Amino acid sequence: MATSDEHGRGRVRSAAVAPANWTERLSEQGFAYVLLVPTLLLVSTMALWPLVSTFEMSLRADALFSAAYVGEFVGFENYVELLTGERNAILGSPFLDFGQPFQSALTVTLIYVAIAVTLETAIGFGQALVLDQSFRGRRWVRVAILIPWAVPIAIQGLIFWLFFQPGIGVGTDVMQSLGVFSANPLINTTDTLIIVIVADVWKTSAFMALLILAGLQSVDRSLYEVARVAGASKVQQFRYITFPLVLPALLVALLFRTIQSMRVYGIIETTGGCSTLPSLTCLVVSTFRSGRYATSAAVAFITAGIVALVALVYIVKFADLEVGT
Amino acid sequence: MSHDSPPETASDPGRSSSRRRFVKAVGVAGAVGLAGCQDGAGPGAGTGTGDGTGGDGGGGGGGPVEMAMPSNVTDRAEDTRQALYDAGLSEDVEVSFLSTSEISGDVEAQYRSWLNAGRETPDVFRMDSGWTIPFIVRDQLVNLSERLSQEALSMLDEHYFEAPLESARAPAQAVGGGGADTDTGTGGGGPRGELYGVPWQVGFPTIQYRSDLVTDAGFDPEGESWATEPMTWQRFSEVVSETHGNADVEYGFNWQGTDYVGLSCCTFNEFMSTWGGAYFGGRDTLFGPVGERPVTVNEEPVHQALRMVRTLIHGSDDEQALDGYQQISPNAVLEWTEGPSLSPFTNGNAVALRYWPSGIFEAATAFEESGDLSPDDLGTMPIPYAVSEDESEYEGIGGTASALGGWHLTVNPNSQNIDAAVQVIEATMQQSFREFQFSELGYLTGDRRLFDPENVGDVEPWGPHLETLRVAGENAIPRPVTVVWPDQSSQIASRVNAVIAQQQAPEDAMSALAGSLEEIEQSV
Numbered sequence: 001m002a003t004s005d006e007h008g009r010g011r012v013r014s015a016a017v018a019p020a021n022w023t024e025r026l027s028e029q030g031f032a033y034v035l036l037v038p039t040l041l042l043v044s045t046m047a048l049w050p051l052v053s054t055f056e057m058s059l060r061a062d063a064l065f066s067a068a069y070v071g072e073f074v075g076f077e078n079y080v081e082l083l084t085g086e087r088n089a090i091l092g093s094p095f096l097d098f099g100q101p102f103q104s105a106l107t108v109t110l111i112y113v114a115i116a117v118t119l120e121t122a123i124g125f126g127q128a129l130v131l132d133q134s135f136r137g138r139r140w141v142r143v144a145i146l147i148p149w150a151v152p153i154a155i156q157g158l159i160f161w162l163f164f165q166p167g168i169g170v171g172t173d174v175m176q177s178l179g180v181f182s183a184n185p186l187i188n189t190t191d192t193l194i195i196v197i198v199a200d201v202w203k204t205s206a207f208m209a210l211l212i213l214a215g216l217q218s219v220d221r222s223l224y225e226v227a228r229v230a231g232a233s234k235v236q237q238f239r240y241i242t243f244p245l246v247l248p249a250l251l252v253a254l255l256f257r258t259i260q261s262m263r264v265y266g267i268i269e270t271t272g273g274c275s276t277l278p279s280l281t282c283l284v285v286s287t288f289r290s291g292r293y294a295t296s297a298a299v300a301f302i303t304a305g306i307v308a309l310v311a312l313v314y315i316v317k318f319a320d321l322e323v324g325t
Numbered sequence: 326m327s328h329d330s331p332p333e334t335a336s337d338p339g340r341s342s343s344r345r346r347f348v349k350a351v352g353v354a355g356a357v358g359l360a361g362c363q364d365g366a367g368p369g370a371g372t373g374t375g376d377g378t379g380g381d382g383g384g385g386g387g388g389p390v391e392m393a394m395p396s397n398v399t400d401r402a403e404d405t406r407q408a409l410y411d412a413g414l415s416e417d418v419e420v421s422f423l424s425t426s427e428i429s430g431d432v433e434a435q436y437r438s439w440l441n442a443g444r445e446t447p448d449v450f451r452m453d454s455g456w457t458i459p460f461i462v463r464d465q466l467v468n469l470s471e472r473l474s475q476e477a478l479s480m481l482d483e484h485y486f487e488a489p490l491e492s493a494r495a496p497a498q499a500v501g502g503g504g505a506d507t508d509t510g511t512g513g514g515g516p517r518g519e520l521y522g523v524p525w526q527v528g529f530p531t532i533q534y535r536s537d538l539v540t541d542a543g544f545d546p547e548g549e550s551w552a553t554e555p556m557t558w559q560r561f562s563e564v565v566s567e568t569h570g571n572a573d574v575e576y577g578f579n580w581q582g583t584d585y586v587g588l589s590c591c592t593f594n595e596f597m598s599t600w601g602g603a604y605f606g607g608r609d610t611l612f613g614p615v616g617e618r619p620v621t622v623n624e625e626p627v628h629q630a631l632r633m634v635r636t637l638i639h640g641s642d643d644e645q646a647l648d649g650y651q652q653i654s655p656n657a658v659l660e661w662t663e664g665p666s667l668s669p670f671t672n673g674n675a676v677a678l679r680y681w682p683s684g685i686f687e688a689a690t691a692f693e694e695s696g697d698l699s700p701d702d703l704g705t706m707p708i709p710y711a712v713s714e715d716e717s718e719y720e721g722i723g724g725t726a727s728a729l730g731g732w733h734l735t736v737n738p739n740s741q742n743i744d745a746a747v748q749v750i751e752a753t754m755q756q757s758f759r760e761f762q763f764s765e766l767g768y769l770t771g772d773r774r775l776f777d778p779e780n781v782g783d784v785e786p787w788g789p790h791l792e793t794l795r796v797a798g799e800n801a802i803p804r805p806v807t808v809v810w811p812d813q814s815s816q817i818a819s820r821v822n823a824v825i826a827q828q829q830a831p832e833d834a835m836s837a838l839a840g841s842l843e844e845i846e847q848s849v
Contacts, residue, residue, distance in 0.1 A: 064808035064849055067441055067463050089844035092815040165665060166657030167575075184659045187584055187822060275584045275819050289430060290811040291437070291459070 051304075058297035070294045078298035087295065092286055093278035095299070102189040105278040106306070112197060112279065113261040113310075119201045120257060121250070124208025131209065132216045149206035157270020160199045161186070164271075185272075192272030199267050204260075208253050215249025216242070248321055255314040262307045280306070387417025388742045390749050392734075393436075393447040397766060399424040404765065412755035418745045429453045440465045440737070448740040449749055451525055454492040454731045455590060458612055458806045461495050461521045467736035468495075470519040472747045477754055478520070485524060485771045488729045488801035493522030496612030496807070522733030523750050524771030526762070529727040529797035530591065531790070532561070533670065533684050534677040535574075536704030542568040551706040552793045555725035558599065558633055559649050561709040566651035568676045576675035577653035578637065579666040582825055587662060589817035590804035591728030592679065596634055598726035598802045599710040601717030602626030604817070604842070608721035611805045616846045621719075622817075623832070623839040626712070631824045631831040633711065638825060645831060653677075659826050673698055679708065681730060682769055682787075682794060689786030700786050705793040707800065727797035728804065731771070763787075769794065809845050816841045 023031060058078055061071035081087045088094040094104045101107040127145050131138065148156075163169035164185050175181035175191075185191030219242060227237045265281035268274055274282035280303040287296035392398075398405055399422045406420050414420070423446070425432050433456050439447075440460070452460065460466050470478065481490060497517050536546055544564055546552070556564070562578075569577040581592050597603065603621050605611065610618035621627070632645045638659070640652030653676075658666065663680070670678040671691035678684060685705060692698035707725040717723030734753060736746045752758055754772075762768040763775055764784055774780050776795035778788055787794075804810065820838040823829045 062849075064459075065462055067465055069441060089816065089841040090812050090848060092812070092819065166655070166660055167665065167669060183656055184826060186660045187826060273584060275815055286815065289434070291808065292812075 054297045055301055057294055058301050060294045062292040062294045064291055070297075074294075078295055079302065082295070082298055082302065090287070090290075090292065090295065091278075091283050091299075092275060093283070095283065095302075102193065103278065105280050105283045108189075108193065108277060109262060109264065109279045112193065112200075112264060113258060116197045116200045116204075117254065117257050117261055119197070120205045120208045121254060123201060123205040124253070125212055125250075127205060127209035128212035128216055131213050145209060146206050148203045149210075151203060153266035154270055156199055156203050157267050160195055160267075161271050164195060187272065187276055189272075189277055192268075192277045195271055196264070196267050196277060199271065200261070200264070204257065208257060211249055211253035211256070212246060215246040218249075219245045248318065251314055251318050251321070255311060255318075258310055258314070259307055262303070262310060387415055387419070388745050389419045389421060390449060390742055390745045391421050391423050391447040392449040392749065393425045393432075393451055394422045395427055395451070396424055398422060401766070405761075408758050408761040408765075409749060409752045411761075412752040412758035414748060414752035418748055420749060423447050425451070429455070436460070440739070443739050445737065445739045445741050448737050448742055448746040450735045450737060451732050452522060452735050454489055454522075454524075454527075454729055454733055455804055455806060457493055457522050457733050457735065458496055459808045459810075460735070461493075462808055465738065466521045467738050467740075467743055467747075468519050469521055469523065469736065469747070469750070472736070472743070473520070473523075474751060477523075477751050480754060481520070481523065484773050486527065486773060486798040486801060488798070488803050489524040489527050489731055489733070489771045490520065491608075491611070492729060492803045492806060493520055493524070493733045493735075495519045495521065497610075497614045522735040523754060524731060525734045525753065526732045526768040527771045527798065527801075528681045528683070528730030528769065529794060529801050530595065530679055530681050530708065530730075531685075531727065531793050531797050532677055532706045532708060533680055533688055534565075534704045534706065535568075535572075535673070535675075535702055537698070537702040538572045538574070538676055539564060539568045539704070542571040544568070546704050546706075551704065552790075553707070553796050555707040555796070556709050558709045558711050562637060562651040562653050565653040565676050569653065572676065574674050574676060576655050576669050578677045578679070579661070579670055579675045580654065580658055580679040581661050581663055581666050582634075582638075582654075582658040582822065583660050583662055584818050584822035585662055586814050586818060588821055589814040591730070593630075593634075593817070593821045594728050594802060594804060595679075595708050595726050596630045597627050598722050599708060599712075599724070600626045600630040600633070601712040601714075601719065601723040602630055603719050603722050604805050604813075607719035608802075611803060613807050615807045615809055615849055618846070620839050620842045620846065622842065623835040624718075626717070627835055628831040629711070631821070631835070634825045635827065639827060643827065659822065682790075685790050686767065686786055701789075703786075703790075705790045707793060707796045722802075725796065725800045726802045727800060729801040731769075771798075773798065809849060812845045812848075813842050816845070 023034065026034065057070050059073060059075055061074045061077075063069065063071035078087075082091075082095050085094055085097065088097070091105075094100065096106045097104040098107065101111065131142055131145065151159075160171075163171040164175075166172060166184070172181060172183070172185055175185065176183065180194075181191045182188045185195060223241050223245075224237055227241060232240070263281050264279050265274075265285065268277050268279055268282060269285075274286060280299065284296050284300045284303060287293075287299060394405075402422045405422070409420055410416055425435065432451075433453065436450055436452065437460075450466075457466075473481075495517055539546060542564075544567075549556075565577045581587050594604075602624060605618045606621050629647070632647050633650055635643045636646040636650040637652065637654045638656060640646065641648075666678065667680060667684055667687060669675045670680075670684070671688050673692070673695060678688075685703065688703050689700040692702055693700050708727050710723065710725045712723050714721070714723040734750050736743055736750065740746055753762075756772075756774070759770045759772050759775055760781065762770050763781060769775070769787075773795065776791045776798065778791050781791070782788075804814075816838060820829070820834045820841075824831050824834045
């Protein structure tokens with residue numbers, strides 16, 4: 001005769017076995033979703049909730065006179081005023097002003113992204129092609145190319161700041177003698193933009209090189225043998241074999257780099273400063289520091305939207321490639 | 326078939342077994358994990374608070390008081406604690422220190438976060454005089470006018486510099502104080518003039534110069550009482566120009582002119598005030614009311630100050646140059662903050678420097694270590710002026726002016742030990758503790774008596790410069806701190822920097838700036 005303890009254990013066992021049996025009835029896809037639930041919960045807590053909360057903040061007024069972070073609900077007023085230029089005085093630099101492209105955060109960011117990512121891709125591709133070859137000392141060349149990538153942004157900024165700091169670095173004198181820079185490049189928007197782009201290209205080309213190199217090394221070498229036998233030139237080999245096969249990896253690299261570049265802040269702050277070269281993230285930080293949390297949230301959300309839009313272009317292109325294959 | 330082998334199909338019995346085992350395993354692991362958490366919170370828990378509140382506290386008027394302080398105080402916590410007890414603080418009050426960032430903006434953000442969250446500690450905050458008022462306006466500090474003893478309040482009125490106190494009082498815009506709790510006295514934003522902070526440390530810039538070089542050039546600093554009698558900017562430019570021409574140094578007059586908060590709050594604030602100009606009218610409207618005070622940057626004294634600064638940098642070739650002023654500053658000032666402007670002077674490579682009191686210590690130390698120079702080669706004088714106070718349109722503006730820097734002690738309204746916190750603040754005001762601050766921690770405090778060499782003795786390297794610092798303190802001009810100052814500060818710095826870099830004309834830039842400042846004033 002079963003004791004009450006045995007009955008209890010039996011009930012516990014049944015309760016534990018029930019969900020396990022339930023999983024047996026699930027399809028392969030259903031089971032996959034079940035396994036994903038913890039991750040989804042985690043992501044929702046860590047990413048989705050702050051996102052929703054930030055959006056909710058962006059629909060409220062700034063609360064400068066109270067202990068609360070934000071004030072009353074104002075709907076999309078912050079967004080409208082940001083995009084129409086009514087908040088320019090508060091922002092320090094306009095969010096979008098085509099009349100002053102080098103003072104307007106959105107245009108500065110887009111110009112920076114376009115030039116920096118293009119240069120990094122071109123240089124990174126070149127570096128990857130070199131690293132893909134077998135030659136004596138390749139290991140050391142790889143290390144040399146990767147070193148800038150390992151430099152922290154604060155140090156990277158300091159290097160360039162010191163280089164162009166009057167009385168300390170020689171950068172200004174050299175560039176001025178070439179007729180490129182003004183006497184005070186770190187307070188000149190165009191000069192600072194060039195400095196920031198060069199600093200970024202110096203550091204980040206290695207990142208592009210690494211991702212592209214991964215793509216290059218997955219290319220079947222026998223294709224080149226066939227191409228050589230067929231009489232294809234080096235350019236033709238690159239155009240018809242290397243580039244198409246590396247393109248998926250290149251697009252992933254471009255996607256990462258573009259998203260990263262759209263959020264540029266550290267290198268600006270450590271060189272010319274956000275007041276000299278305003279980026280979108282600069283506006284988020286400056287409004288946040290001013291205690292205008294609602295405005296800051298709105299700028300952050302618009303920035304996220306623009307980044308998402310740019311990312312979408314790559315994702316669509318990537319999907320096209322996959323369909324093509 | 327092994328249970329570990331990968332499933333091939335949905336009907337694979339092996340896979341079924343794997344799933345069941347997996348779910349069970351995860352369940353067990355989760356249970357173990359939870360149990361582990363509980364265990365972790367068991368015996369070992371509660372042994373460290375992590376916030377340094379220190380012990381169980383006591384009853385009555387004592388108990389724990391946590392003070393937010395920078396590392397140079399927390400590094401000497403024991404000495405500082407003892408100095409407080411020596412100053413009369415009851416030993417029932419257990420003082421502990423919480424180390425904060427050295428960067429003012431980071432400290433502000435941290436305090437705002439704590440106070441918005443209603444955190445009870447730290448009990449005492451060290452707040453920059455440049456951003457205390459917004460905390461007062463937001464009802465986030467204890468009204469010390471209601472808490473300090475009459476003796477302490479009288480001491481502040483009688484012996485302390487006025488400018489630091491002004492920056493710790495409730496401004497015009499703070500009337501109302503919706504959240505004030507009169508029973509506990511923890512409400513802030515009370516009537517205008519109520520005190521919410523006690524000066525802990527002050528800083529007033531002066532002109533630091535190479536007395537050996539100016540003497541070699543034929544000037545007589547002592548005979549002309551440069552240490553206490555401010556000279557005009559015109560005369561100053563002549564002195565530096567002549568000395569520079571006579572000496573083998575690279576730079577003439579160094580200061581900080583890049584596009585940053587230090588330009589708007591301090592360097593240009595001094596240039597403008599010494600020309601009789603102001604951002605928002607006179608001293609009465611420095612701290613508000615926001616939206617109701619006049620914006621006065623587009624006026625002649627401000628234009629003249631800008632023209633003078635351009636002349637100091639670019640000389641008489643500048644189309645805006647003022648007659649009679651010499652070119653004495655390098656173009657580099659347009660990109661300099663404190664650090665880059667200081668090092669040429671401490672290296673003995675500049676005639677003069679506009680700097681905070683810490684520069685006196687840095688320069689005296691560097692001169693002594695150099696072997697070629699001595700601390701006696703360092704001279705100080707108040708910031709020069711262009712128009713006297715009588716000639717200025719605004720009361721209290723004109724004559725020499727030094728930007729106000731420094732920190733206050735304030736009390737957390739959420740503190741469970743406000744009485745003890747106030748006792749600690751009163752102890753810091755005692756003469757013995759102020760002397761400890763001055764001689765051991767190297768702080769200049771707001772107590773005027775400590776600027777008299779007869780009271781403090783010959784404390785190196787401050788001794789020969791205390792009189793100058795006292796004049797600077799008596800003529801200190803606070804930045805116009807309000808809740809919108811951060812927005813206005815960046816606009817001012819950008820426009821002023823553009824003008825002095827010859828990118829914009831003074832009138833055009835100040836007209837645009839006036840528009841922006843007015844817009845910001847009306848935005849709240």
